[in-house]
Amino acid sequence: MVTWLIGDPFSMGAWRVPLGWLLVMLFVLWNGWALILFHRQRTGLLPGQATTVIMESGPFSLSRNPLYLGMLVLHAGIALLIPSVWALLMVPVAAALLHWGAILPEERFLAREFGADYTDYASRVRRWL
Numbered sequence: 001m002v003t004w005l006i007g008d009p010f011s012m013g014a015w016r017v018p019l020g021w022l023l024v025m026l027f028v029l030w031n032g033w034a035l036i037l038f039h040r041q042r043t044g045l046l047p048g049q050a051t052t053v054i055m056e057s058g059p060f061s062l063s064r065n066p067l068y069l070g071m072l073v074l075h076a077g078i079a080l081l082i083p084s085v086w087a088l089l090m091v092p093v094a095a096a097l098l099h100w101g102a103i104l105p106e107e108r109f110l111a112r113e114f115g116a117d118y119t120d121y122a123s124r125v126r127r128w129l
Helices: 002-006 016-041 066-081 085-089 091-114 116-124
Strands: none
Touching: 016 066, 066 085, 066 091, 085 091, 091 116
């Protein structure tokens, strides 16, 4: 919206298009992989659904929050494709909001729900990458 109202402070150039599409494709593959694993494990994905297992395989072996990571990658990809410098600058803000608004509460819930199993997983797998 800011880009349309006041414009961007500088042009990002043509390099942004292939990188933007690459990021969108990474999102589709990464988040698709994670969603398939959720389906196979038959565990809750959305708030309020039953969480029955700690996801530890696939992208969950590389990041405790692969779906959130994927959303940030998608955000950056779309910002490059629009193009919007302002939207691209909002990626760290979105990461901070996810961290405090979703990830930390989820980690507290998982630690209560799964105890030492989650603590062990959290010690082995980084929060982001």
